[in-house]
Amino acid sequence: xxxxxxxxxxxxxxxxxxxxxxxxxxxxxxxxxxxxxxxxxxxxxxxxxxxxxxxxxxxxxxxxxxxxxxxxxxxxxxxxxxxxxxxxxxxxxxxxxxxxxxxxxxxxxxxxxxxxxxxxxxxxxxxxxxxxxxxxxxxxxxxxxxxxxxxxxxxxxxxxxxxxxxxxxxxxxxxxxxxxxxxxxxxxxxxxxxxxxxxxxxxxxxxxxxxxxxxxxxxxxxxxxxxxxxxxxxxxxxxxxxxxxxxxxx
Amino acid sequence: xxxxxxxxxxxxxxxxxxxxxxxxxxxxxxxxxxxxxxxxxxxxxxxxxxxxxxxxxxxxxxxxxxxxxxxxxxxxxxxxxxxxxxxxxxxxxxxxxxxxxxxxxxxxxxxxxxxxxxxxxxxxxxxxxxxxxxxxxxxxxxxxxxxxxxxxxxxxxxxxxxxxxxxxxxxxxxxxxxxxxxxxxxxxxxxxxxxxxxxxxxxxxxxxxxxxxxxxxxxxxxxxxxxxxxxxxxxxxxxxxxxxxxxxxxxxxxxxxxxxxxxxxxxxxxxxxxxxxxxxxxxxxxxxxxxxxxxxxxxxxxxxx
Numbered sequence: 246x247x248x249x250x251x252x253x254x255x256x257x258x259x260x261x262x263x264x265x266x267x268x269x270x271x272x273x274x275x276x277x278x279x280x281x282x283x284x285x286x287x288x289x290x291x292x293x294x295x296x297x298x299x300x301x302x303x304x305x306x307x308x309x310x311x312x313x314x315x316x317x318x319x320x321x322x323x324x325x326x327x328x329x330x331x332x333x334x335x336x337x338x339x340x341x342x343x344x345x346x347x348x349x350x351x352x353x354x355x356x357x358x359x360x361x362x363x364x365x366x367x368x369x370x371x372x373x374x375x376x377x378x379x380x381x382x383x384x385x386x387x388x389x390x391x392x393x394x395x396x397x398x399x400x401x402x403x404x405x406x407x408x409x410x411x412x413x414x415x416x417x418x419x420x421x422x423x424x425x426x427x428x429x430x431x432x433x434x435x436x437x438x439x440x441x442x443x444x445x446x447x448x449x450x451x452x453x454x455x456x457x458x459x460x461x462x463x464x465x466x467x468x469x470x471x472x473x474x475x476x477x478x479x480x481x482x483x484x485x486x487x488x489x490x491x492x493x494x495x
Numbered sequence: 496x497x498x499x500x501x502x503x504x505x506x507x508x509x510x511x512x513x514x515x516x517x518x519x520x521x522x523x524x525x526x527x528x529x530x531x532x533x534x535x536x537x538x539x540x541x542x543x544x545x546x547x548x549x550x551x552x553x554x555x556x557x558x559x560x561x562x563x564x565x566x567x568x569x570x571x572x573x574x575x576x577x578x579x580x581x582x583x584x585x586x587x588x589x590x591x592x593x594x595x596x597x598x599x600x601x602x603x604x605x606x607x608x609x610x611x612x613x614x615x616x617x618x619x620x621x622x623x624x625x626x627x628x629x630x631x632x633x634x635x636x637x638x639x640x641x642x643x644x645x646x647x648x649x650x651x652x653x654x655x656x657x658x659x660x661x662x663x664x665x666x667x668x669x670x671x672x673x674x675x676x677x678x679x680x681x682x683x684x685x686x687x688x689x690x691x692x693x694x695x696x697x698x699x700x701x702x703x704x705x706x707x708x709x710x711x712x713x714x715x716x717x718x719x720x721x722x723x724x725x726x727x728x729x730x731x732x733x734x735x736x737x738x739x740x741x742x743x744x745x746x747x748x749x750x751x752x753x754x755x756x757x758x759x760x761x762x763x764x765x766x767x768x769x770x771x772x773x774x775x776x777x778x779x780x781x782x783x784x785x786x787x788x789x790x791x792x793x794x795x796x797x798x799x800x
Contacts, residue, residue: 302613303638304763305509309615317616318634319655366780377530406650407641415641416611416748423754427762438773444783459785485787 250260250341254280257342269455274472276450276461284339285451290334296430298325303423326404333393340390346377352467353354354378369463373478376467395425459484506620508612527623529667530692531676533597534699534728535738536709537683540565540579540595547678548577548599550662571598573649576660577675580739596738597675597684598729600647600660602626604721607747608659610755611642624689624724625664630656644720646746664725692726699728717745 250452261280269275272291298321301312315321352374360381362368370378377384399418402410410418440447446460458480466477473480506512545567550557556576559567563583568695582594588630606626609618618639619633628639628648639648648657663673671677672686685692696714703712713732716722727741 276534302634303615304759305615306760307763312634318632322634322636323655340684364776364780365693366783371784406637408650412643413748415638416750419638419641420750420754424759424762429765431766434769434773438777442777442782444772446785456532457785459787463783463785481786 250344252327254342257338266453267455268453272458273455274458274461274469275454276456277454279338279454281342282451282454284335284342287335288332288339291328291335292433295325295328296333296426298322298328299426303426322329326400327441329396329400333397336389336393340386343378343386347383349383349387350376352376353383356380357384370481371464371466371477373466375465376471377465385436388432389429392425392429395421399425504619505622506606506609507616508609508618509615526624527688527690529724530624530687530689531602531662531725532685532692532696532728533725534683534685534696534713535594535596536699536703536728536730538579538595538597539681540564540581541680542567542579543678543680544597544675545575545577545579545685547674548660549575551666551674552576552661555606571647571649571659573613573628573651573658576600577798582737582739584586584737594730594738596741598645598739599675599725600662601645602660602662602724603644603745604723605747607642607644607720607745607751608639608648609642610747610751611638613638621664623667625662625667626724627661627664628657628659630654630658633657638751641649642747642751644742645748646740650743669743689722689724696726698730700732703728703730715741717742719744719746 258278258280261283262278265279265283267275267278297311298315300308301315301318301321302325305312305318309318312318312321315324352372356363356372356375357380359368359372363381399422402414402418403422407415440451444464446457447464450456458469458473461472462477464478469475469477469480502718507514547555554576557572557574560569562569565579568575571578576599578598580594580596580598582596584592584594586592602625604618606618608628609620609626612618613636614632614634617629617634618626619629620626633656635650635657637648637657639657640646640650648659650657652795663671663675666673676684676686678733685695687695693714693716696716700712700714703709709730711731711733713729715727715729715732715735727735727738729735729738731737733743735743
């Protein structure tokens with residue numbers, strides 16, 4: 246880390262703010278700026294192209310119907326590494342963009358210990374020290390960072406093949422490449438679920454950039470406090486009171 | 496054998512479901528496992544087999560590297576499937592032995608290339624033992640190269656396909672011997688059933704041992720890959736490596752056995768259960784909504800408008 250990275254990120258954010266728009270309405274907060282959203286969807290695009298072109302090579306027994314999308318098995322095979330390179334490139338930029346926010350803290354360790362209650366739905370409000378990203382998001386981020394390193398190293402071995410790296414290197418890389426893909430795919434299921442139907446109101450953060458204040462104080466209270474200066478717990482209770490009052494009136 | 500099908504397909508790479516019947520040439524094939532016998536003790540290094548192979552398979556010849564030996568090129572190529580390897584071996588007593596070995600696909604009973612191949616039907620093994628690449632199904636991933644213990648499959652960067660010796664399956668299918676066998680002037684190459692070739696090889700090895708003083712003479716038919724459909728008679732079967740790197744214990748990487756045929760489908764399916772998992776979470780636990788949750792009344796408001 247250094248100021249060079251920060252300067253690069255600031256420049257990129259400014260450039261992309263000029264290319265697009267951040268639409269935030271009354272009662273909303275800006276969560277993701279244009280640059281972040283651009284990178285996110287580029288990462289998603291290349292990830293899924295790499296994933297689907299890889300499926301046919303991974304287990305044609307089950308996934309051979311994916312290969313015609315790319316013009317057949319041979320073309321899937323020759324495109325797959327390029328999709329992967331693009332994915333790693335854009336995720337690399339996203340990593341620089343997010344790396345400061347992804348620093349693991351004591352709050353994250355506590356969050357992980359509390360994971361059971363989050364999954365079981367017993368915890369409606371996130372703990373007050375949950376910042377811009379919660380521990381689950383950070384864990385996934387670091388999993389993808391590690392995954393990209395594995396993809397890149399093993400991918401180059403598989404790309405150049407046995408004549409360059411030897412047959413054992415290829416045989417080992419092949420397993421690691423697949424394992425990395427499986428772990429990442431599992432993570433992506435959870436990611437897509439939580440960002441759409443699992444936690445409603447999340448997707449718009451990556452579409453136009455804004456989230457409701459209620460979303461912010463529920464899922465990222467420390468971030469809410471940081472940007473609004475208001476106490477998230479109090480904001481929630483006020484909103485609850487307003488709703489109950491409305492209920493009585495009618 | 497009453498079942499007269501030999502170019503009937505026995506195994507197919509990455510193929511879902513049973514192997515389809517009605518193989519080409521059914522009912523006209525030889526009805527046993529075929530085998531090529533290479534007696535390295537009779538080979539004179541004339542390279543007639545190299546030429547015959549290039550001729551029959553109509554391969555374009557390309558420039559080669561001269562490395563001050565009699566060897567045509569360092570190793571086989573996508574368009575050069577049959578190579579005599581020349582090696583000067585110094586024995587323990589200081590005398591020199593000039594070893595010549597015809598290098599080509601060994602047509603393993605348990606082919607590492609076929610195990611490694613992820614493309615449906617790109618590699619097939621016929622019931623007569625021939626392992627054949629079907630280039631129209633090949634996706635050019637080169638996994639077969641790492642699966643092969645003999646460094647045989649070779650990639651063509653232009654066509655993006657992998658090629659190797661077919662044991663002249665096109666000739667064998669019509670009742671002819673492979674082109675290299677036909678060209679050999681010394682009787683070093685023989686072709687027939689696996690049983691017959693094994694018998695001839697063992698007889699020859701015994702002769703070398705008993706009459707010519709080659710105490711370590713023997714037959715190369717490595718059991719670690721279930722035997723091969725190309726077998727050698729060697730002067731010294733205890734160290735096949737001296738014949739230009741013939742492995743004494745050829746192995747298929749474990750990952751192609753355990754990972755590909757067992758862990759891969761199991762773990763892949765397991766990961767797909769993740770989809771079911773998040774769906775069941777949605778159904779049983781439900782989404783986490785921003786708090787406080789809006790009341791149902793608000794939906795009624797929408798109806799009014």
